[in-house]
Amino acid sequence: MLIMKNISKVFQTADIQTHALRDFNLTVNEGDFVSVTGPSGSGKTTFLNIAGLLETYTSGDFTLDGEDIGKLNDNGRSRMRNHKIGFIFQSFNLIPDLNLFDNVDVPLRYRGFDAKERKSRIEENLERVGLASRMKHLPSQLSGGQQQRVAIARALATDPRFLLADEPTGNLDSEMAQGVMSLLEDINKQGTTIVMVTHDAQLAQRSPRTIQVMDGRVSELDLHLASTNQQAIA
Amino acid sequence: MFTYYLRLAWISIIRHWGLSLVMICAIGLGIGAAMTTITVNYLMSANPIPHKSEQLFFIQLDSWDVNDPFDEGVNPPDQLTYTDSTNLMKANKAFRQNVQAQAYGVIEPEDADLLPISVTARANSADFFAMFDVPFIYGSGWSQQADTSKEQVIVLSKKINDQVFGGENSVGKTIKFDNNIFKIIGVIDHWQPKPRFYDITTGAFNESEDVFVPFSLIAEEKIRRSGNTNCWKPSGDGMAAFLAGECIWTQFWVELRTEQEKQDYMTFLNAYVEEQKQYGRFERPIDNRLSNVMQWLENQEVVADDARMMMAMALMFLTVCLLNTIGLLLAKFLGKAPEIGLRQALGASKATLFSQYIIESACIGFAGGILGLGLSFLGLIGIENLYGEYMQGLATLDITMMTFAIVLALVCTVVAGLYPTWRACNISPAQQLKSQ
Numbered sequence: 001m002l003i004m005k006n007i008s009k010v011f012q013t014a015d016i017q018t019h020a021l022r023d024f025n026l027t028v029n030e031g032d033f034v035s036v037t038g039p040s041g042s043g044k045t046t047f048l049n050i051a052g053l054l055e056t057y058t059s060g061d062f063t064l065d066g067e068d069i070g071k072l073n074d075n076g077r078s079r080m081r082n083h084k085i086g087f088i089f090q091s092f093n094l095i096p097d098l099n100l101f102d103n104v105d106v107p108l109r110y111r112g113f114d115a116k117e118r119k120s121r122i123e124e125n126l127e128r129v130g131l132a133s134r135m136k137h138l139p140s141q142l143s144g145g146q147q148q149r150v151a152i153a154r155a156l157a158t159d160p161r162f163l164l165a166d167e168p169t170g171n172l173d174s175e176m177a178q179g180v181m182s183l184l185e186d187i188n189k190q191g192t193t194i195v196m197v198t199h200d201a202q203l204a205q206r207s208p209r210t211i212q213v214m215d216g217r218v219s220e221l222d223l224h225l226a227s228t229n230q231q232a233i234a
Numbered sequence: 235m236f237t238y239y240l241r242l243a244w245i246s247i248i249r250h251w252g253l254s255l256v257m258i259c260a261i262g263l264g265i266g267a268a269m270t271t272i273t274v275n276y277l278m279s280a281n282p283i284p285h286k287s288e289q290l291f292f293i294q295l296d297s298w299d300v301n302d303p304f305d306e307g308v309n310p311p312d313q314l315t316y317t318d319s320t321n322l323m324k325a326n327k328a329f330r331q332n333v334q335a336q337a338y339g340v341i342e343p344e345d346a347d348l349l350p351i352s353v354t355a356r357a358n359s360a361d362f363f364a365m366f367d368v369p370f371i372y373g374s375g376w377s378q379q380a381d382t383s384k385e386q387v388i389v390l391s392k393k394i395n396d397q398v399f400g401g402e403n404s405v406g407k408t409i410k411f412d413n414n415i416f417k418i419i420g421v422i423d424h425w426q427p428k429p430r431f432y433d434i435t436t437g438a439f440n441e442s443e444d445v446f447v448p449f450s451l452i453a454e455e456k457i458r459r460s461g462n463t464n465c466w467k468p469s470g471d472g473m474a475a476f477l478a479g480e481c482i483w484t485q486f487w488v489e490l491r492t493e494q495e496k497q498d499y500m501t502f503l504n505a506y507v508e509e510q511k512q513y514g515r516f517e518r519p520i521d522n523r524l525s526n527v528m529q530w531l532e533n534q535e536v537v538a539d540d541a542r543m544m545m546a547m548a549l550m551f552l553t554v555c556l557l558n559t560i561g562l563l564l565a566k567f568l569g570k571a572p573e574i575g576l577r578q579a580l581g582a583s584k585a586t587l588f589s590q591y592i593i594e595s596a597c598i599g600f601a602g603g604i605l606g607l608g609l610s611f612l613g614l615i616g617i618e619n620l621y622g623e624y625m626q627g628l629a630t631l632d633i634t635m636m637t638f639a640i641v642l643a644l645v646c647t648v649v650a651g652l653y654p655t656w657r658a659c660n661i662s663p664a665q666q667l668k669s670q
Contacts, residue, residue, distance in 0.1 A: 049664040054579060075583045082581020089667060093576045097249045109238055110581040154580070166667075 001162060001193055002028040002051060007060035008216075009046050020046040022216040024060070028162070028195060033188040035204035036197045038213035044197045045166065047213060051195060052085055052164045053077045065161050082110050086155030086192075090167035092147040094139040094154075100126065101135040104154045111158055125153040129183065145176030152183060162193035169203060181206055235586075236593070243594035247601075250566065257562045258601045261643055264555030265606025269639045270613030271545040273631055278439075278537040282427035283367065286489075287527035290365060291496070293322065293486040294525070295507060299466040300517035309533065310521045312435055313462065313482035316453075318510075323359065327502045328488035329495065330365045333449050334358035335484050336436045336461030339412035341445070343398045353394060353411075353444035356433075357452050357459075363389070363420075365489050366432055373405035373420030381448050386456065388416035389446040395421045411445065414456050422446075431527050433485060434534040435462045449484075453477055480515075490524075500524055552646065559650045563598075567591055567658035574658055575666025584659040591655040592648060599647025603640040607631070610639060 007024040010017055020043045028034055038044045049055035050062065053069065062069040065084055072080065087093075094103050101122055108118040126132040129149035131142075139147050148168060155163055165184065169177035181203055188194050196207065204210050211218050247254040281287050295318055296303075296310035304311045314322075319333040337355035362368070363375035372395075376387045388411060395404055404418045429438040451457050455473055461483060469479025490496045503522040510516045525533055567574075574587060582590075614629035631639075 049667075052579065054664040054667065055662075075585070078578070078581055078583035078586070081579060087579050087667075093572070093579075093667065095573055095576065097245050106577065107580040109235065110577075110586065158581075 001030045001032070001065060002026070002195070003061070003063040004051075005061040007050065007062060008058050009043075009050060009055070010058045019216055021050070021057070024216065024218055026211065026218050028193060030161075030193055031188070031191055032209060033185070033194045033207040034196070035207040035210040036195060036213060037199070037201070037204050037210060042213045043216040044213045046216075047218075048164055048166050048195070048197050052087060053081050078110075082107055082158060084161040086158065086160035086163040088148070088151050088155050088163060088165040088168045090170040092139070092144070092151045092171070094147055094150060096139055099136050099138055100131060100142075100150050103139065103150060104157050107154065107158045121157045122153075125157045126150070128156065129153045143176070144172050145179055148172060148176070148180050149183065152180070152187075156187065156192070160192070162195065163187070165194060165196040167197055167199065169198070169200065177203070235589070239590045239593040240597065242590060243597040246570075246594055247597060253562060253566055254598060254601075257559050257566075257598050258605055260555045260558050260562070261599060261602025261647055262605030262609055264552035264646075265603055265639055265643045266609025266613055267548040268545075268552040268642070269606060269610035269631070269635065270617065271541070271548040272638070273610065273614060273635050274617065274629065275537055275541055275545050276635060277428060277630070278541060279531070280428060281528060282429055282431045283527060286367070289489055289491055290527050291488050291490055291499075291524040292527075292530045293488065293503070294521075294523035295503065295516070296518045296521040297480060297482070297510075297516050298518055302466065303518065304464075304466075310523060311464070311482045312534070313464070314484050314486050315480055315482055316477045316484055319484040319486050321506065322486055325502065325506070328499055329491055330361040330489035332359045332362045332365055332487045333484050334362060334433065334487075335449065335452060335459055336433060336443075337447070337452070337457045338460045339445075339458055341394065341398065342410040342413075344410075345398075348398065351394070351397060351444075354441075354460075355411075355445045355447060355457060356443040357447055357449040357457055359449055361489070362432075362446070363422075365487060366427075368425055369423040370420050371423045372403045373418070375420055375446075376448060381450055384448065384450040384454055386414055386416045386451065387419045387448065389420040389422060390418055391422055391442070391444050392424050394444045411447070412457060416447065429531060429536050431531060432487065433461075434530065434536060435485065436460075438531070438534065438536045459483065488524075496524060556646050556650045559598075559647060560653060563595060563651050563654040564657060567654045568661075570658065571661045571666050574661050575663035578661075578663040579667060587659045588655055591658055592651055595647050595651025595655065596644055599644045599651075600640065602647060603643025606643055607636060607639050 004024055004026045007021055008019065009021040010019050024043070024047065036044050036047065046055065050057050064080065067080065095106070104122045104125060105118055108121060113121070123132060126135060129152055131146060131149055131153070134142070139150065142150065168184065169180050172180060184194060184196070185206065198204050283290065293314065294310040294312065295314060297315060297318065298304040298311055323331060323333055335357050337357045339353060339355055341351045341353055343351070360376050360378045360381050371392065375389055376385065380387055388409060390404065390409070395401060398404070398409065399407070404421060407418050408415050409418055425442050427442070430440055430442060431438070447457055452459060453473070463481055463483040465479060465481035467480055469476045469481050488499060490499055500522065504520060507516050507520050507522060577587060610631060614631065618629040
């Protein structure tokens with residue numbers, strides 16, 4: 001599904017070179033639910049941006065769903081983002097001037113679906129997140145948790161091959177966070193691959209696989225094994 | 235997607251109505267000022283007879299004082315002497331030819347209830363009507379025979395025919411004009427070429443005449459001349475002396491259908507002047523001119539310098555307005571950077587985003603164009619009030635100008651929107667999404 005080999009990303013300014021990722025290697029298989037943890041500045045967000053084709057990389061190989069990303073131009077990357085990837089952001093990133101229906105409609109417009117198809121998908125996905133009755137409301141009329149649900153509906157509307165979630169519960173209280181995580185788990189059980197960046201160790205534990213990014217490199221963590229060992233020692 | 239972009243543009247304009255209003259006003263003011271002056275220039279410089287302006291020629295001969303050239307030697311005189319006009323008429327070397335002068339008089343209607351009417355008149359040749367495509371509603375012009383025989387015939391304008399005869403067919407009736415009885419042989423429809431190219435000397439934008447009579451009647455003193463008269467030496471007393479003198483007061487037009495006819499006529503003019511030199515006239519170097527309609531309008535500077543200057547200043551003002559609009563659009567679009575980054579993340583390519591925001595610019599431009607059109611109407615009314623009769627009929631927006639106004643607004647705003655849109659499309663989505 002997602003294969004990164006020796007990916008490096010260098011941010012160059014006039015005086016400074018910043019190596020955000022160094023020899024970054026990661027394989028995510030179809031149906032995986034991967035949490036990405038690490039301290040601030042470790043390269044998690046850079047990894048996510050590269051994975052989501054929002055950022056280019058300096059060197060290495062990146063294959064997404066069989067396509068060599070290095071060979072794609074701007075139009076190709078836009079097409080990949082629209083067809084294959086769904087994004088969920090910490091700040092929800094709903095367009096405030098558009099109601100829920102129109103917000104979920106945005107990626108479908110770029111996909112080129114006709115009006116009937118778009119309507120069907122929007123209703124289906126808003127129903128899926130429990131907000132079908134509030135289709136004509138603006139984002140400002142919803143709570144944080146509801147806004148994040150709408151963002152999830154928008155991410156799912158195009159039937160993406162995988163979801164990228166950047167701190168999806170970062171701006172939510174614990175109750176709402178649990179609700180969103182449950183929704184993501186359900187989505188993963190239905191077959192969607194999820195890669196989630198999070199600071200929250202408890203949330204990371206809810207995903208079957210966790211990787212840690214340190215100094216631009218990745219290492220696998222088995223938080224479930226670590227947790228079991230701690231209990232045994234106790 | 236076009237209707238989608240229009241909808242997004244509408245939402246954005248309404249959402250940021252204050253900023254949008256400022257931009258619309260900026261464009262509207264610029265377009266209003268520009269279109270006001272462009273319209274005046276357009277109507278001033280319009281071709282009044284496009285289908286034959288290349289075949290009608292105004293004659294200029296330099297019969298002026300050898301020691302004191304007309305127009306400082308830049309141009310020969312803008313009229314001919316009676317001697318030269320009548321000689322050219324007799325020579326009859328053109329397909330059609332017309333000698334003319336402005337005249338005036340008083341019509342005394344038979345109906346005692348109607349007061350005498352002071353009218354403007356044109357004394358012209360028979361070919362005048364066919365040369366200048368004057369439209370008739372009743373009858374026609376007179377023949378060349380009538381010219382030669384100095385018949386007292388008259389063609390009325392619709393306005394005078396309506397006033398005196400209630401709009402009826404008055405052909406065959408008589409009318410008392412300046413104490414002489416004239417037979418009505420034709421009534422012309424409303425005819426107002428703009429500019430009034432056939433006689434620039436008495437006002438390029440004056441109204442066309444109320445009545446038309448044969449030029450030959452001037453020498454008979456049956457009609458009174460008006461118009462410009464310039465003499466470089468005294469002509470002596472009496473009408474005969476005046477007619478034989480070196481005073482210029484007539485205009486001469488010819489119709490030459492082909493380039494060959496034009497060349498032949500110029501050869502004839504040169505030979506004529508050479509011949510007149512033998513009689514002691516035309517002491518200045520030969521400077522015979524055949525100017526077609528547009529050349530003649532250009533020569534006579536019908537589009538006044540101040541009109542051109544006003545247009546140039548208005549276009550500069552429009553440029554300033556557009557520069558302001560660039561800044562405002564830049565602020566607006568960069569303010570939308572988070573949304574742009576999000577749209578990119580959701581699959582919008584740079585080309586897609588470019589289309590969306592250029593269409594938004596165009597919508598603002600369209601609204602500005604509508605406002606500008608309204609301001610142009612007001613501006614033209616103001617100009618008409620300011621300049622009075624001179625500008626009457628020149629201060630109107632026809633469908634061409636209205637369409638031009640909207641297109642100008644659209645094009646200018648789209649051009650102004652290119653840089654802001656390009657900047658917006660090159661926003662790094664990762665940066666914008668991270669900064670949320």
